[in-house]
Amino acid sequence: xxxxxxxxxxxxxxxxxGLLRLLRDNGELIACRAGxxxxxxxxxxxxxxxxxxxxxxxxxxxxxxxxxADDGESEVVVELIGGAEGAARAxxxxxxxxxxxxxxxxxxxxxxHGARLGELAERKGVPLAFEAAVAGGIPVIKAxxxxxxxxxxxxxxxxxxxxCNYILTVMAEKxxxxxxxxxxxxxxGYAEADPGLDIDGIDAAHKLAILAALAFGRPVDFRAxxxxxxxxxxxxxxxxxAELGYRIKLLGIARETAEGIEARVHPAMIPLxxxxxxxxxxxxxxxxxxxxxxxxxxxxxxxGAGPTASAxxxxxxxxxxxxxxxxxxxxxxxLKKLPSLGIESHVGCYYIRLMVLDxxxxxxxxxxxxxxxxxxLESMLxxxxxxxxxxxxxxxxxxxxxxxxxxxxxxxxxxxxxxxxPMVIRIEPG
Amino acid sequence: xxxxxxxxxxxxxxxxxGLLRLLRDNGELIACRAGxxxxxxxxxxxxxxxxxxxxxxxxxxxxxxxxxADDGESEVVVELIGGAEGAARAxxxxxxxxxxxxxxxxxxxxxxHGARLGELAERKGVPLAFEAAVAGGIPVIKAxxxxxxxxxxxxxxxxxxxxCNYILTVMAEKxxxxxxxxxxxxxxGYAEADPGLDIDGIDAAHKLAILAALAFGRPVDFRAxxxxxxxxxxxxxxxxxAELGYRIKLLGIARETAEGIEARVHPAMIPLxxxxxxxxxxxxxxxxxxxxxxxxxxxxxxxGAGPTASAxxxxxxxxxxxxxxxxxxxxxxxLKKLPSLGIESHVGCYYIRLMVLDxxxxxxxxxxxxxxxxxxLESMLxxxxxxxxxxxxxxxxxxxxxxxxxxxxxxxxxxxxxxxxPMVIRIEPG
Numbered sequence: 001x002x003x004x005x006x007x008x009x010x011x012x013x014x015x016x017x018g019l020l021r022l023l024r025d026n027g028e029l030i031a032c033r034a035g036x037x038x039x040x041x042x043x044x045x046x047x048x049x050x051x052x053x054x055x056x057x058x059x060x061x062x063x064x065x066x067x068x069a070d071d072g073e074s075e076v077v078v079e080l081i082g083g084a085e086g087a088a089r090a091x092x093x094x095x096x097x098x099x100x101x102x103x104x105x106x107x108x109x110x111x112x113h114g115a116r117l118g119e120l121a122e123r124k125g126v127p128l129a130f131e132a133a134v135a136g137g138i139p140v141i142k143a144x145x146x147x148x149x150x151x152x153x154x155x156x157x158x159x160x161x162x163x164c165n166y167i168l169t170v171m172a173e174k175x176x177x178x179x180x181x182x183x184x185x186x187x188x189g190y191a192e193a194d195p196g197l198d199i200d201g202i203d204a205a206h207k208l209a210i211l212a213a214l215a216f217g218r219p220v221d222f223r224a225x226x227x228x229x230x231x232x233x234x235x236x237x238x239x240x241x242a243e244l245g246y247r248i249k250l251l252g253i254a255r256e257t258a259e260g261i262e263a264r265v266h267p268a269m270i271p272l273x274x275x276x277x278x279x280x281x282x283x284x285x286x287x288x289x290x291x292x293x294x295x296x297x298x299x300x301x302x303x304g305a306g307p308t309a310s311a312x313x314x315x316x317x318x319x320x321x322x323x324x325x326x327x328x329x330x331x332x333x334x335l336k337k338l339p340s341l342g343i344e345s346h347v348g349c350y351y352i353r354l355m356v357l358d359x360x361x362x363x364x365x366x367x368x369x370x371x372x373x374x375x376x377l378e379s380m381l382x383x384x385x386x387x388x389x390x391x392x393x394x395x396x397x398x399x400x401x402x403x404x405x406x407x408x409x410x411x412x413x414x415x416x417x418x419x420x421x422p423m424v425i426r427i428e429p430g
Numbered sequence: 431x432x433x434x435x436x437x438x439x440x441x442x443x444x445x446x447x448g449l450l451r452l453l454r455d456n457g458e459l460i461a462c463r464a465g466x467x468x469x470x471x472x473x474x475x476x477x478x479x480x481x482x483x484x485x486x487x488x489x490x491x492x493x494x495x496x497x498x499a500d501d502g503e504s505e506v507v508v509e510l511i512g513g514a515e516g517a518a519r520a521x522x523x524x525x526x527x528x529x530x531x532x533x534x535x536x537x538x539x540x541x542x543h544g545a546r547l548g549e550l551a552e553r554k555g556v557p558l559a560f561e562a563a564v565a566g567g568i569p570v571i572k573a574x575x576x577x578x579x580x581x582x583x584x585x586x587x588x589x590x591x592x593x594c595n596y597i598l599t600v601m602a603e604k605x606x607x608x609x610x611x612x613x614x615x616x617x618x619g620y621a622e623a624d625p626g627l628d629i630d631g632i633d634a635a636h637k638l639a640i641l642a643a644l645a646f647g648r649p650v651d652f653r654a655x656x657x658x659x660x661x662x663x664x665x666x667x668x669x670x671x672a673e674l675g676y677r678i679k680l681l682g683i684a685r686e687t688a689e690g691i692e693a694r695v696h697p698a699m700i701p702l703x704x705x706x707x708x709x710x711x712x713x714x715x716x717x718x719x720x721x722x723x724x725x726x727x728x729x730x731x732x733x734g735a736g737p738t739a740s741a742x743x744x745x746x747x748x749x750x751x752x753x754x755x756x757x758x759x760x761x762x763x764x765l766k767k768l769p770s771l772g773i774e775s776h777v778g779c780y781y782i783r784l785m786v787l788d789x790x791x792x793x794x795x796x797x798x799x800x801x802x803x804x805x806x807l808e809s810m811l812x813x814x815x816x817x818x819x820x821x822x823x824x825x826x827x828x829x830x831x832x833x834x835x836x837x838x839x840x841x842x843x844x845x846x847x848x849x850x851x852p853m854v855i856r857i858e859p860g
């Protein structure tokens with residue numbers, strides 16, 4: 001067997017220690033698959049003395065993670081610090097600049113700076129690998145860059161955030177409200193104390209930006225992703241969705257149209273029989289539609305020490321074997337500059353929930369506005385009567401342009417009888 | 431852009447012409463992803479003059495497919511003839527012996543001769559790639575060899591034959607009998623005129639043998655796969671399965687136990703909520719359970735010109751990029767020689783359907799036999815009474831050894847009141 005591939009690991013949180021444990025426990029098997037042992041030789045973390053359940057004896061310790069880039073006796077840098085800026089970014093830039101291969105699980109960094117980092121890696125002729133940045137242990141980046149590489153990708157959609165999917169699953173199954181389920185998820189460790197990155201859709205948008213860049217062969221562009229989170233959803237909406245034959249999921253969707261690329265993260269209503277509708281709890285899933293392969297779905301755990309370490313180790317095995325792929329799936333010069341489309345140009349069907357005063361003529365006023373803007377209705381639900389009180393009215397539109405819908409909603413919201421901001425959910429095939 | 435990768439294609443049936451069409455239609459995109467164009471320069475097929483909808487002008491034509499191995503102006507051989515012997519085998523052997531990379535979609539060849547062919551390829555230092563041999567366009571071989579390579583695989587199971595899955599889906603949904611649905615599937619082109627390879631489980635067993643070899647790092651061994659098909663299933667069994675909360679699927683299952691490797695293809699009852707239970711029609715799916723990644727599922731079209739060509743082209747792109755992996759995922763010397771376990775050592779729960787004369791004491795006789803062999807029952811169903819007539823009795827056992835069950839069944843079958851061969855279906859988690 002050849003000499004080991006030597007690795008420096010920055011960040012020894014759950015994923016970092018999970019990786020050290022995996023490389024130790026499955027070391028023999030990994031050496032067989034990689035053609036040589038993979039040996040961690042240097043590490044960096046905030047606290048040298050914390051008990052991590054993995055021995056660090058014999059490893060070179062660095063207090064400054066960025067210094068790992070200069071460690072002369074390790075060939076590859078694994079960045080598990082996280083965050084788009086600060087030490088993570090400095091380390092990755094410095095390592096690439098020094099011509100060292102980098103493996104990272106950092107979706108924020110890759111989504112926000114991946115285009116430039118990719119160019120740097122290409123210029124230096126070294127791999128920049130980030131399988132762990134999207135959908136945990138599911139090898140979906142490899143699938144897009146390699147396994148499905150002969151396909152023009154028409155559309156991809158995915159459940160990319162386990163925290164949101166857990167919350168929406170419990171809301172749907174138990175009929176409970178968002179705030180309550182979030183609090184519980186925080187207690188169970190399924191949601192962070194500061195949950196914004198997850199529940200406001202940012203984390204899913206980071207991942208979608210990466211998938212869209214790979215799928216459509218364009219430079220990664222996080223700013224072009226339209227993002228909405230799940231805070232505003234009410235148990236009422238999940239109930240109406242079920243009644244109408246749908247599930248509500250936080251989806252990341254990217255699509256090539258004749259005009260350009262749509263990339264958006266938002267709650268979506270999808271038919272009960274769509275494969276993504278059945279992906280519940282903390283699971284992630286990605287559906288890729290290729291022009292020759294058809295629809296392929298990948299499902300698994302999207303987070304956690306094990307799945308993430310599995311993906312990082314797979315990237316290390318690729319490097320050990322000398323298998324390499326351009327960072328964004330095609331050589332830099334080949335990347336297309338397709339325009340990004342704003343959400344206002346989206347065309348689709350919509351679920352609209354209004355809270356209105358139950359008075360004669362309300363529905364007529366609302367439907368007149370929709371008619372004036374050329375929006376036609378597929379169905380309308382007004383459950384229960386309570387004259388003079390506030391009741392929900394649900395409208396489902398036929399296909400229409402979002403810009404038209406937005407205009408209609410601002411007029412509808414201005415009606416005196418409409419007492420809350422209208423709730424709007426896009427309807428998607430899945 | 432560098433010079434093209436030149437390819438010789440043997441076999442111009444639906445897959446072969448599909449490949450030519452794909453390499454032409456997506457040629458520019460494929461060249462970006464592969465780093466250079468992929469150009470078919472030579473072909474061989476039975477009939478030179480058949481109309482195929484793809485122009486063959488300018489391609490060197492060979493009447494003898496095996497001669498493609500000696501074509502001096504193509505670098506890679508793509509074998510799409512099919513069959514474990516004959517021209518397919520001769521061509522692949524000769525191409526490898528001459529040091530030419532081979533891409534094939536031929537599951538029978540790889541399942542039956544893959545160990546030897548893998549050694550030959552390794553000795554010659556050339557790739558032998560067969561992503562298209564299992565689950566069509568779903569990149570599951572790449573996932574096992576690369577994406578999940580850091581995992582010890584504990585178990586894998588899959589719906590590997592679209593014809594069987596289509597037949598079972600229609601039987602379950604419409605309550606119709608096997609023979610009738612098969613005849614219809616043949617008319618629709620979902621089943622071959624000679625359907626044995628599919629419905630007797632051979633095709634699924636070829637694929638399972640390949641997956642098991644990759645998952646457990648052992649030489650591929652088709653003979654070690656226990657195979658049962660779906661001919662004997664009756665609409666009655668699918669109805670009882672639904673009543674008990676199960677679906678019946680033809681599964682390929684491979685599992686590492688303390689004693690060795692189990693590999694088997696047979697109809698299995700799986701809980702309605704198992705992910706594979708929801709994979710219907712001609713779709714294929716594979717669930718892989720890794721020790722660190724947990725459960726990952728891959729789903730998509732398992733056959734057809736498009737999906738198969740997509741997988742063959744992905745293998746060609748890997749070769750064009752110079753990405754290589756040992757044929758069986760680890761270098762030859764590293765392959766373990768884990769013993770194969772026979773089906774008699776299987777331990778699990780069983781569904782048993784008996785057709786018995788409705789007479790007093792029948793159930794007592796049957797349960798006494800089970801008790802004597804130490805088999806305990808989880809449930810028993812005897813729907814309807816018809817004294818003196820033949821009625822179905824369904825038994826579901828707790829976990830037991832197959833060898834014990836076989837003994838019990840031979841005694842039960844010998845009872846005078848038992849009028850048909852007992853139907854037995856293994857119950858699986860999915």
